[in-house]
Amino acid sequence: MNQTNDICPKCGAPLSDVTETATGRKLQRCSQGSWNPQTHKNEGCDYVKWLEVEPKTLDELCPKCGAPLVLQVTRFGKKMKKCSAGSWDKEAKKAIGCDYIEWVNGTTEKLNEICPKCGHELVLYTTANGKKMKKCSTSGWDSAAKKATGCDFVVWLKAGQTASDTGEEYLPPEEF
Ligand SMILES: [Zn+2]
Ligand SMILES: [Zn+2]
Ligand SMILES: [Zn+2]
Numbered sequence: 001m002n003q004t005n006d007i008c009p010k011c012g013a014p015l016s017d018v019t020e021t022a023t024g025r026k027l028q029r030c031s032q033g034s035w036n037p038q039t040h041k042n043e044g045c046d047y048v049k050w051l052e053v054e055p056k057t058l059d060e061l062c063p064k065c066g067a068p069l070v071l072q073v074t075r076f077g078k079k080m081k082k083c084s085a086g087s088w089d090k091e092a093k094k095a096i097g098c099d100y101i102e103w104v105n106g107t108t109e110k111l112n113e114i115c116p117k118c119g120h121e122l123v124l125y126t127t128a129n130g131k132k133m134k135k136c137s138t139s140g141w142d143s144a145a146k147k148a149t150g151c152d153f154v155v156w157l158k159a160g161q162t163a164s165d166t167g168e169e170y171l172p173p174e175e176f
Contacts, residue, residue, distance in 0.1 A: 008032065010047040018051060023130035024073050026051040057084065064100040071104070078129065079104035110137075117153040132157040 006015040008030040015028040029035070033045040055070040058081060062069055067085035074080065083100040106127045113122040115136040123137045134157065138150035 006049070008045060008047045011045045013045065015047075015049060021130075024053065024079070026053055055082075062098060062100045065098045067098060069100075069102075115151060115153050118151045120151065122153075 013032040028049045030045040030047040053073040055072045058069045060069045062083040069081045081102040083098040085098040109124045111122045121137045134155045136151035136153040140149045
C-alpha cells in the first residue's frame with residue numbers, strides 16, 4: 001500500500017507521507033502545503049486527507065465471548081477496545097455478534113522524573129482526547145470511598161509543549 005502516490009484533489013500535487021497525530025490518528029497533507037508552527041497556519045495548499053485508522057488486534061480476550069479484542073480509534077481520537085467477534089450492520093443499523101466495548105480513558109507512561117512533593121516517580125498520563133499531564137505514580141482513585149488517594153502532585157502540559165507540535169488542534173475540520 002503506497003499511499004504517497006495519492007494526488008491532491010485541490011491542486012494536483014502529490015500528497016506527503018502519512019503523519020500521525022498526538023491522539024494516534026493518521027493524515028496526509030498536500031506536498032504543496034506546510035504547517036508553520038510559529039503562525040499556527042497552513043502555508044500553501046491546505047488539503048488534508050484523514051486516513052482510516054486500522055484496528056489493532058490486542059493480546060487481550062473478550063471477557064464476554066473469548067474472542068480477541070481489537071483497539072479502535074474513533075474519528076474524534078477516542079480509543080476503545082472492542083470484541084473482534086462484533087461488527088456493525090450498516091443496513092440494519094444494529095450491532096451483530098458480540099457487543100463488548102471498553103472505552104480506553106487514557107494511557108500512562110513512566111517518566112524518569114521524581115515527584116517534587118514526595119520523591120516517588122512521576123508518570124505521564126494521556127487522556128482520551130490527547131491531553132497530557134504529569135502526575136505522581138502514587139496517586140490513585142479509591143472508587144469505594146470516591147476520593148483520591150496518595151500524592152496529589154499534577155502538572156498539566158500546555159498544548160504548546162505537546163499537541164500543537166503536530167498542528168493537530170489547528171487543522172481544518174474533517175470532511176464528512
Ligand atoms: Zn494541494
Ligand atoms: Zn466478545
Ligand atoms: Zn508525589
